[in-house]
Amino acid sequence: MTRKKSPKSVDPADKDKIRRVPMREFSRSLPMSLLRAREAVMRHFRPSLRDHGLTEQQWRILRALASVDTIEVTELARVAFLLGPSLSRILRDLEARHLIERRVAKADLRRGMVSISARGLKLIEAVAPTSEAIYAAMTRRYGAHKLADLQDMLAALENSLSELRVEGNSQANRG
Amino acid sequence: MTRKKSPKSVDPADKDKIRRVPMREFSRSLPMSLLRAREAVMRHFRPSLRDHGLTEQQWRILRALASVDTIEVTELARVAFLLGPSLSRILRDLEARHLIERRVAKADLRRGMVSISARGLKLIEAVAPTSEAIYAAMTRRYGAHKLADLQDMLAALENSLSELRVEGNSQANRG
DNA sequence: GAAATCTGGTTAACATGTTAAGTGATGCCG
DNA sequence: CGGCATCACTTAACATGTTAACCAGATTTC
Structure with missing residues (x-):
């Protein structure tokens, strides 16, 4: 039900x-x-x-980890689209639950290398079928072609806006 | 069977x-x-x-309030797309900053009526020009027609998915 | 090669997202 | 009228978003 807030002539005489x-x-x-x-x-x-004890962000991280062998924390943040602080907290939690494993890069002790554990893989395998079924239902309902179009338009929007300068004190001109 | 990963070293073949x-x-x-x-x-x-001391959600609330005279809290939550708990916290803050005004409905003491204050309106008038300029720049960059199409597709997606049943052991049914 | 600087990551602090529980007011049913 | 489910929030508790500060390791500079 669309709420009508179309401004007709609201009387300013109101208190x-x-x-x-x-x-x-x-x-x-x-x-x-x-x-x-x-x-x-x-x-x-x-x-x-x-039902599987996962939040959306934890799931994003596990999925990203499942597609690689190991990955640096910064790169993981980029792929899973999480900010550093959020990722730090989540990785700490996932490690405590033994769903991931961590170590530091020999060449650069600042960098942390992350990988999924066997337990994490098992969890993914448990969640994936339901997740894929839901996604398939959505695709059927909305239309596969339309969905692909939407994704393309979203990607184009991202790309388009990345070349707009951000307002504020930044003077960096780009594009 | 998935091989367990060795935390010591990674063979090139493992990559x-x-x-x-x-x-x-x-x-x-x-x-x-x-x-x-x-x-x-x-x-x-x-x-x-x-720069104006507002978060995205606070801005959503003020904008929603600016288009009506007064509004109930629940309706405001629906319009500004915020959950009740978030809205409660934000309203408390906005009221302390004198950007909004609250009172209770005489007919139903459970319902809270919210309206924007003169100060809140002033703030909106200060932010709106910049905000509109940014939006206009985005529209030019992406294309007005394409943007309208995107909005339509997003609305269609919403509408489409609203008719799908939600899964899970924990019944999260929401008529 | 030590100081200045930079970089990758974490911690801190505050605001919101999310679900569950709590509270007072209303309406229903006996 | 009184018990009770319901309603409209509000609080609580925990997880994440967001920005700033921090810290150790790495790089640059002089």
């Missing part, structure tokens, strides 16, 4: 001040659209992950 | 033995695409908001 600042319709803003869409998707995955 | 659990390519998953796209967008807004 409350006028509330119309010239801005886009709130619900149509791009960040909101993306947020709602993502939540609509994740809502279906979270229960399954939760 | 080829990438652990393969049958799953989609990680970076192409829909949740990741949506997350990255949203972050690519928000990255441009956050500095401006931060």
Whole structure:
């Protein structure tokens, strides 16, 4: 049910001040659209992950680790799209649960090397079928072709915005 | 059977033995695409908001309030797409900063009525120009028509997935 | 080759996401 | 009228997002 907030002629004589600042319709803003869409998707995955004692981010990390042998922490953060502090906390937890293994690079003692453990792989194998089934259902429901198009448009958006300079005090010109 | 990884050293031959659990390519998953796209967008807004002492969620709330006279807390949560607990905390903070005003409904003492204050409106008027300029730049860069298409596809995705049943042992049914 | 600097990673501090439990007000049913 | 499920939040507890500060190891500089 769409709420009608279309500004007709709200009388300023009301004791409350006028509330119309010239801005886009709130619900149509791009960040909101993306947020709602993502939540609509994740809502279906979270229960399954939760049944296996995993959060969404922990699952992202395990999945990223499952596709490589070992990986540096910084690179893992990039792939799993997590900030350093979040990743540090999660890795500490996953290590305590023996789902991953860590060591330091011989050549550079600053770098931490991470890999998934046998136990972690087992967990992935337990979660993957349900996860894939959900994804397949979504694809059927939305349409495989349309989904591919959407992914392309999202990638294009990312690429497009990466060349816009960020506002603030940064003077770096790029593009 | 999956080979257990040795924490001592990695043979060059092992680098080829990438652990393969049958799953989609990680970076192409829909949740990741949506997350990255949203972050690519928000990255441009956050500095401006931060300059005005606002977080993204606080800004969402103020914007939602600016389009109505007063609104119930639950309805505000729906419009601003925030969970109850988050909203409670943020409203407490915004009220302490005198950016909003609260009272209870006479007819139902459980319901809280929220409205933006003059100070809140002033803040919005200070932020809106920059925010709109950023949005306009994004629209030019990506293409207005393409952006509208994207929004439509995101709305369609939402709508599509809302009709899928949620899985999991723990019944997370939500009519 | 020691000081300055940089880099990879962690900790800290605060705000929000997420689920569960708590609280007071309302409505229903007997 | 009174018990009780429900409702509209609010608190609590834990995990993550976000920025800043920190620290040890590595690199550069003089």
